[in-house]
Structure formats: C-alpha cells, structure tokens
Amino acid sequence: xxxxxxxxxxxxxxxxxxxxxxxxxxxxxxxxxxxxxxxxxxxxxxxxxxxxxxxxxxxxxxxxxxxxxxxxxxxxxxxxxxxxxxxxxxxxxxxxxxxxxxxxxxxxxxxxxxxxxxxxxxxxxxxxxxxxxxxxxxxxxxxxxxxxxxxxxxxxxxxxxxxxxxxxxxxxxxxxxxxxxxxxxxxxxxxxxxxxxxxxxxxxxxxxxxxxxxxxxxxxxxxxxxxxxxxxxxxxxxxxxxxxxxxxxxxxxxxxxxxxxxxxxxxxxxxxxxxxxxxxxxxxxxxxxxxxxxxxxxxxxxxxxxxxxxxxxxxxxxxxxxxxxxxxxxxxxxxxxxxxxxxxxxxxxxxxxxxxxxxxxxxxxxxxxxxxxxxxxxxxxxxxxxxxxxxxxxxxxxxxxxxxxxxxxxxxxxxxxxxxxxxxxxxxxxxxxxxxxxxxx
Amino acid sequence: xxxxxxxxxxxxxxxxxxxxxxxxxxxxxxxxxxxxxxxxxxxxxxxxxxxxxxxxxxxxxxxxxxxxxxxxxxxxxxxxxxxxxxxxxxxxxxxxxxxxxxxxxxxxxxxxxxxxxxxxxxxxxxxxxxxxxxxxxxxxxxxxxxxxxxxxxxxxxxxxxxxxxxxx
Numbered sequence: 130x131x132x133x134x135x136x137x138x139x140x141x142x143x144x145x146x147x148x149x150x151x152x153x154x155x156x157x158x159x160x161x162x163x164x165x166x167x168x169x170x171x172x173x174x175x176x177x178x179x180x181x182x183x184x185x186x187x188x189x190x191x192x193x194x195x196x197x198x199x200x201x202x203x204x205x206x207x208x209x210x211x212x213x214x215x216x217x218x219x220x221x222x223x224x225x226x227x228x229x230x231x232x233x234x235x236x237x238x239x240x241x242x243x244x245x246x247x248x249x250x251x252x253x254x255x256x257x258x259x260x261x262x263x264x265x266x267x268x269x270x271x272x273x274x275x276x277x278x279x280x281x282x283x284x285x286x287x288x289x290x291x292x293x294x295x296x297x298x299x300x301x302x303x304x305x306x307x308x309x310x311x312x313x314x315x316x317x318x319x320x321x322x323x324x325x326x327x328x329x330x331x332x333x334x335x336x337x338x339x340x341x342x343x344x345x346x347x348x349x350x351x352x353x354x355x356x357x358x359x360x361x362x363x364x365x366x367x368x369x370x371x372x373x374x375x376x377x378x379x380x381x382x383x384x385x386x387x388x389x390x391x392x393x394x395x396x397x398x399x400x401x402x403x404x405x406x407x408x409x410x411x412x413x414x415x416x417x418x419x420x421x422x423x424x425x426x427x428x429x430x431x432x433x434x435x436x437x438x439x440x441x442x443x444x445x446x447x448x449x450x451x452x453x454x455x456x457x458x459x460x461x462x463x464x465x466x467x468x469x470x471x472x473x474x475x476x477x478x479x480x481x482x483x484x485x486x487x488x489x490x491x492x493x494x495x496x497x498x499x500x501x502x503x504x505x506x507x508x509x510x511x512x513x514x515x516x517x518x519x520x521x522x523x524x525x526x527x528x529x530x531x532x533x534x535x536x537x538x539x540x541x542x543x544x545x546x547x548x549x550x551x552x553x554x555x556x557x558x559x560x561x562x563x564x565x566x567x568x569x570x
Numbered sequence: 571x572x573x574x575x576x577x578x579x580x581x582x583x584x585x586x587x588x589x590x591x592x593x594x595x596x597x598x599x600x601x602x603x604x605x606x607x608x609x610x611x612x613x614x615x616x617x618x619x620x621x622x623x624x625x626x627x628x629x630x631x632x633x634x635x636x637x638x639x640x641x642x643x644x645x646x647x648x649x650x651x652x653x654x655x656x657x658x659x660x661x662x663x664x665x666x667x668x669x670x671x672x673x674x675x676x677x678x679x680x681x682x683x684x685x686x687x688x689x690x691x692x693x694x695x696x697x698x699x700x701x702x703x704x705x706x707x708x709x710x711x712x713x714x715x716x717x718x719x720x721x722x723x724x725x726x727x728x729x730x731x732x733x734x735x736x737x738x
Binding site: 230324325326327328329330331332351353354355357358361362461469472473474482485486489490492493494497498499501503504505507508509511512515518 | 617619620623626627628629630631632633637638641642644645648650651652653654655691692693694696728729730731732733734735
C-alpha cells in the first residue's frame with residue numbers, strides 16, 4: 130500500500146464545536162484534493178458502504194458493475210448463489226474484466242491476454258501458463274480480489290474492503306429500524322429495485338448530497354416550483370410546505386441516530402394528517418390494496434393503518450445510501466468536484482403492477498435528470514461549490530436548532546437527538562461522525 | 571424497420587420538415603406556450619432511460635401525458651425553476667428526417683438531433699453537447715400538424731448525465 134506523502138489532515142481544525150460560536154465546518158472540506166483522497170481511504174475503502182440490492186441480482190450468475198469509492202467492482206451472485214463484491218481488475222496486468230453495466234455470466238474474461246475468472250472470483254483459466262516456468266503462480270494466488278466483508282439487511286447489500294473493523298450490525302446501528310419500517314410498507318415486507326435507475330451528475334463535492342437529503346429547510350425555497358406543481362396535481366401525491374402553518378410549532382422530525390445516520394422522521398406528522406398524508410408519504414401505500422395486504426400480514430387492521438399512515442422517512446445511511454419517498458438513492462463520488470447520484474425506484478413486493486407503476490411515475494416526476502426536484506438540487510450544489518472559491522470567510526455555521534434540540538424518544542421508543550424540522554441537527558450529526566471517522570477514531 | 575419512402579411522403583416532406591425545424595426553434599427560444607400548442611389532446615411525451623424499456627415497468631427520464639406536459643411547462647415558465655435560472659442558451663440541429671405516411675392520414679417521423687447548450691452561472695460557464703434520436707407521431711388538424719406522441723432517446727440516457735432542465 131502506498132504511504133501517504135504527508136500526515137492526515139487535522140479534522141478537528143476543520144469541524145469545530147465551541148460554546149462561543151456553536152458548530153462550524155470549514156469549506157475546504159469540499160475543495161481539498163488530499164481530503165478527498167483521505168475520504169476514499171478512510172470512508173470508502175476502510176468502512177462499510179452500500180453497494181446494491183439483492184433484487185438487482187436475483188438469479189445465480191447475475192451481476193451489476195459498481196464503483197466503490199473510485200474503484201470499479203462487480204457485485205455478483207455466483208453460480209453458487211453466494212453474493213460477492215469482486216474488484217473489477219485482472220490480476221495479470223490490471224485491466225478491467227467486466228465492461229457491461231449488468232448482465233448474467235458465469236465468467237469474466239480479460240480481453241487483453243485472455244485470462245478467465247469464474248464469478249466466484251477464482252482464476253479459471255490462465256492462457257499459456259508454461260511461459261511462467263518455475264514462477265507459475267500458485268493456485269488461488271491470482272484470483273480476483275474480493276471484498277472480505279459483506280453485510281445484508283432486508284436486501285440492502287453493504288461491503289467493506291477492510292478485512293477487519295467495525296462489525297456490520299454495529300455500523301448499521303439505528304438506521305436498521307428505519308430501513309425496516311420502509312420495507313414494512315411493502316405487502317411482502319421487501320422492496321424491489323429492478324425497475325432501472327437514473328444517474329444524475331453534478332459538478333460539486335459528494336458531501337453536498339449527503340447533507341441535503343435531511344435538509345428540510347431548503348425545500349420551500351429550492352423546490353418552490355416543484356411543490357406548487359405537485360400541489361396543483363394531487364395525484365402526484367406531495368403537498369406544499371408553505372401550507373403547513375407555523376413551522377416553528379411543528380412536530381419534531383429531525384433526528385440524529387448516531388453513526389452518521391440521520392432522518393427526517395415524519396411518522397407522527399404523517400399520522401396527524403390522516404388521509405391527506407403529504408410530507409413523507411410513500412406512493413400507493415394508503416390504497417386499500419396495500420393496507421388490506423399488510424393487515425393480513427400483521428393480523429391487525431389497526432397495525433396496518435398505523436404503519437401505512439406513518440409512511441417512510443427520509444433516511445441517510447452514512448456514507449452513501451439514502452431512501453426518500455419512492456426511491457433508493459446512492460451517492461457516487463467521482464472526483465473532488467464531480468458526483469453522480471443514482472436513483473432506483475423502489476417497487477413494493479406483493480403489490481400489483483398498477484401500484485408499482487404509479488410509484489415509478491411518481492418517482493420520475495420528481496427525480497432523475499429531468500425530474501421536478503432533482504435538477505434544482507444539483508443547481509444548488511454547483512452554486513455552493515462555486516462559492517467555495519472565496520476564502521475570505523471559509524466557515525459554514527450549522528447552528529440552527531442547536532440551542533433547542535433535545536433528546537427524545539422516536540417512533541421505536543429509542544432516544545435520539547431531535548429538533549424541529551427546520552434545524553440543522555441532522556447536518557451536525559453527519560459531520561460529527563465524519564470527523565470521528567476521518568480522525569481515525 | 572422496412573418502411574420505404576413513397577411519392578406521398580415526398581410530397582409531405584417540405585411541410586413535415588418545417589414542422590420539426592419549427593419545433594426545434596421554439597425549444598431553442600424557450601417559447602413554452604407555442605411549443606405546447608404543437609401538442610394534440612392525445613399527447614404523450616416520453617424520454618426513456620434504458621434504451622429498450624417499458625415505461626410502465628421501468629423508470630424513464632420523462633413520461634408525461636397531455637396534463638403532465640402542461641404541468642412540466644408551468645414549472646419551466648417560472649423564474650424559480652433554478653436549474654434554468656438563467657436559462658440555458660441552446661442551438662439545435664435536426665437532421666436525418668424520415669417521413670412515413672400512415673393510413674389514417676397522419677405521419678410517423680424519425681430524426682436525429684444535436685443540442686449545444688451554454689450555461690452561465692455567476693463565476694462558472696459551461697458548454698455541453700446533447701444528442702439523440704426522436705420519433706414523432708403527427709396528425710393533421712385542419713391546416714396544421716400536431717404531435718400525438720414524441721419519444722426522445724438521448725444517446726446517454728442510461729448513463730450519468732447532468733440535470734436536463736430544458737426541453738428535448
């Protein structure tokens with residue numbers, strides 16, 4: 130492994146908490162190339178990252194090409210049905226061995242010198258091995274490198290390129306409750322991500338999307354036109370923030386779950402809206418079809434109504450998984466100044482095609498490169514990145530809700546740092562964890 | 571596609587070509603109301619994501635019926651659609667136009683396009699190129715042709731693409 134040419138950045142100088150000024154981050158975190166490389170190393174190569182979903186590779190020999198940090202990998206289900214993450218790199222000269230984005234194949238063949246690997250990672254055929262003479266590599270020595278650790282929760286597949294470190298369950302922590310609740314909105318208790326994906330790129334740092342998903346504050350402004358359009362077309366399902374009265378008196382929704390995982394928890398707020406569910410609803414889940422099927426599953430109509438009327442939260446799972454409304458989203462850092470967001474519509478297993486089509490339509494009305502919401506977010510990220518050139522005051526203060534936030538029990542009866550939804554509790558939660566990871570703690 | 575050009579399609583060519591060029595100019599000029607007037611009540615506007623996809627079971631970039639087209643244009647007319655504030659300056663070139671008359675008096679067309687987009691924001695300027703293939707289904711209403719269906723397949727639609735805030 131290449132030794133860094135200098136010591137790691139001092140992150141406690143860039144992310145600071147103090148009674149005098151509150152909480153602040155330095156915008157060099159968005160524009161320093163060495164910091165980006167340190168993030169790749171400490172967050173994306175040593176830590177756990179979300180890599181894909183079981184429903185994207187349902188059958189033996191299915192694969193999808195993914196990128197972990199900046200490294201090309203193959204997420205595949207071997208002919209033995211086991212899920213693996215293989216580095217997409219021939220062990221001979223280092224060529225990528227899988228060029229397609231998805232498919233079904235028992236083998237990955239390097240076109241350069243014809244080496245063939247099985248989808249369980251093993252080197253199945255080395256062409257003309259005799260030329261190695263007595264230096265022929267031993268059996269298994271030149272297999273594709275494999276992520277040593279895989280963790281799966283409700284179909285969500287995470288991987289770590291480090292052999293040792295924080296156990297998966299501990300990493301996922303309290304995010305698991307919220308992922309579970311989202312999946313529970315499907316009649317079969319599982320979501321299906323096989324309806325394709327959108328890929329939207331922006332010229333800005335990846336952490337801008339990480340901070341944004343639980344930033345309720347921007348919605349009323351950045352998304353004014355989208356929210357007006359959705360309100361005018363109630364079938365699109367989402368309401369207007371500005372119709373919600375005195376926001377300062379709102380039911381608390383912003384929670385820091387620890388471990389960098391944060392949510393806009395709309396359960397209680399949603400239930401208070403009854404059939405007019407607007408905020409964090411999930412399309413189709415209030416239909417009799419879904420409520421009825423969930424009632425059957427749970428053996429309780431009351432429980433089904435409670436679940437579906439709570440909806441799904443806005444969930445950010447550190448560092449790269451997000452769930453909002455009708456889709457699962459991932460953050461793909463490309464370089465310091467370039468990021469791709471992938472959006473996968475989440476179909477409900479056990480629901481009719483009619484309902485899942487409604488979900489796909491509702492998702493694409495908002496998101497993807499031509500949706501009503503996403504382009505305006507990308508525009509804001511690019512403007513933020515553009516602003517970081519001005520170093521006169523490099524500090525970004527995240528003090529909203531700092532003096533009023535409190536520890537409160539959430540829908541699962543577990544205590545979490547909580548504030549009303551126009552705070553910055555979730556941003557602070559992400560940055561505190563980031564600082565811990567980047568400081569090597 | 572085994573369709574062949576006929577004498578009838580040759581007769582229609584000048585006016586159909588002009589329709590497609592005019593549509594491109596209205597999009598270049600962000601003339602949303604005039605562009606909307608090119609749609610018939612049946613209008614379906616589809617921009618797939620995957621190239622061979624079913625819009626009912628797979629995600630698209632845009633799939634809008636006539637009401638959805640109006641909703642989209644309503645947002646685009648606003649100064650508060652920030653992804654287009656200020657608006658992109660675009661130049662479209664439409665070419666390779668094939669025209670096939672249908673038995674019902676309408677025509678199907680295939681064409682290709684290139685869009686050069688220039689964006690300026692504060693201290694950033696950017697110039698991008700977009701291209702793809704269009705399929706139009708047009709029908710005659712009195713003296714004018716209207717779009718019943720328009721499918722636009724961007725060459726990179728299933729790749730990673732920047733925000734697409736203008737009409738294609």
